[in-house]
Amino acid sequence: MSIRDNTNRRLKEVLDIMAAGSWLDEKPNGGEVLAEAAARIPFTKEESELLSGGIPRGHKNLTKATADLVKAGWITKGRAGWGITDNGLRATIAFNTVDKLADALSNGTLIPAGTPLPEQPTEAAAKKPAAKKASAKAAPAKSAAKKKAEVADVVLGEQPASVALAGDFGEAVGAENWARATRVSR
Template sequence: MSVRDNTNRRLKEVLDIMAAGSWLDEKPNGGEVLAEATARIPFTKEESELLSGGIPRGHKNLTKATADLVKAGWMSKGRSGWAITDNGLRATVAFDTVEKLADALSNGTLIPEGTPLPQKPADAPAAAAAKKAPAKKAPAKKLSATQKPAEAAAEQQQAASGVTPENQPASVALVGDFGTKLGASGNWDPSHSAVQMDLDSIGGLWQLTADLPRGHYSYKAVVNGSWDENYGAFGVLDGANHEFSHAGGTVTFHYNHATKDVLRG
């Protein structure tokens, strides 16, 4: 089976995974969807080969192919997660095999008029109800006699980030092939001051804002100044590089030590 065939099989899995998540009103993280799809259809030896950016060939092919689902209007990608559209759900009915799905995406085939939405699995309503049930909240922490309201608010926001101040690393560097554009003496150097991220003591996230020219860039987050702890795409330890194409201008990177992932905003 060819690389393209395997990519199409995983693309079908992506749509099916997204459809299953829709019954629970979920917007899964893109990394979770891709990881599940590749677990169902593992990479071949050829697809496991690392490209120049440190990303497996199969992973890059699949990530690129998901853009076809967005272009077709079958799914959307956002900072809050990925979501399947109603037409995406109908596509799972109209193009219910890998071959039909691949042909539809390749030829721009429209979903036949009158195609119904797929029926929800019998256990979906109960699962959705359980998911929507309000979680028990921990009792609100009372202010000490000397604590100011602003300090209490800061503590609450830090807790919401998932990492308490004492568990934050000493430093986080955003290293990549744009280091020299930020003023560093070289690229991929976590020791240079120009690539150090600043911790927002209220929100609990690390941040770096850069003005980059148009281009395609790769980067990772390096914790505590050592490559012994570095995180790539989807917050994976020693994982593949983050990659993105930039139209030029200001971009802000946010690192969350709870997820070990870097988002752009």
């Protein structure tokens, strides 16, 4: 599968995760939603490649793709968390496969008139996700981060604010070459 195909699969998961949480009247943190989607559809080796900001390529692609869900009016993003709209809930029914969802987003397809809202799950089923969430609220993010590190064979830790390199390649990037004699001691 291509990176775009995997991003579309994760985007469908984001919408499904948001829909399942809607019955609990909770607005999940966007990071939790993205981590859960990445845990359900793990990053490939190429998607696990860290970009210059230390963020995996797959995570960056998914984050950018969620803007399409906002533009379609299916989810909202805010400081208090992410929410799914009634049209977002209807989209889970109208565009119930990855291909249908991706096609609808890329073509701006409207949800067909008369598409009903999904039925609320039974009380027992609605409580199951809450119990799972309460028992390991931060677990999806930690689990996804651990999987990313394992896939990339990289241990993620604190990232430095800046990096200095010494060598004679400065000229190639439009800067002066490093000279040992001008090194500043601290």
